[in-house]
Amino acid sequence: MLYVVPGRRAAVALVANGGDTGGLIRAFAEPLVEEVAEAELSGPVPAAAAAAELDRYTGVYANGTQRITVSAQGDGLVAAVESTGDAAAMVARAGLSAEVAEIALRAAGPGVFVTGTGRYAQFLDAEAGPARFFHFGGRSVPRAV
Secondary structure, eight states, rough: EEEEEEEGGGEOOOOOOOSHHHHIIIIIHHHHHHHTTOOOOOOOBBBBOOOHHHHHOOOEEEEEEEEEEEEETEEEEEEEEEEHHHHHHHHTTTTTTOEEEEEEEEEEEEEEOOTTTTTEEESSOOOOSSSEEEEETTTTEEEEE
């Protein structure tokens, strides 16, 4: 994460790999930026999405390591993420939980959604019909169904 406030000649960079990076950003980086740059940070205010818009994003997205089922719920979406293939085998060998993770998504802009932990997800190639890709966690996963 890189915050730059040219008017205050301030910049804060945070590099993290894995874990609760959203929590780290909110607890450490954002207060630091607000202090050193004397700026107030505010993220996008999640807005309700129209049901017709949500339909473009619902479906199954899959690759060799995960299957993500996106469904409409209320005025947002829920992404059910499960490991598949070699990723599922590695999770099992490590003795980790293979439970399906359900992630609530609220609209933050056209095709852009935010999770409760401040992570962003984006649906790509959705201008003329159903989204072709779901981009989340640094990966773009193609629509399967």
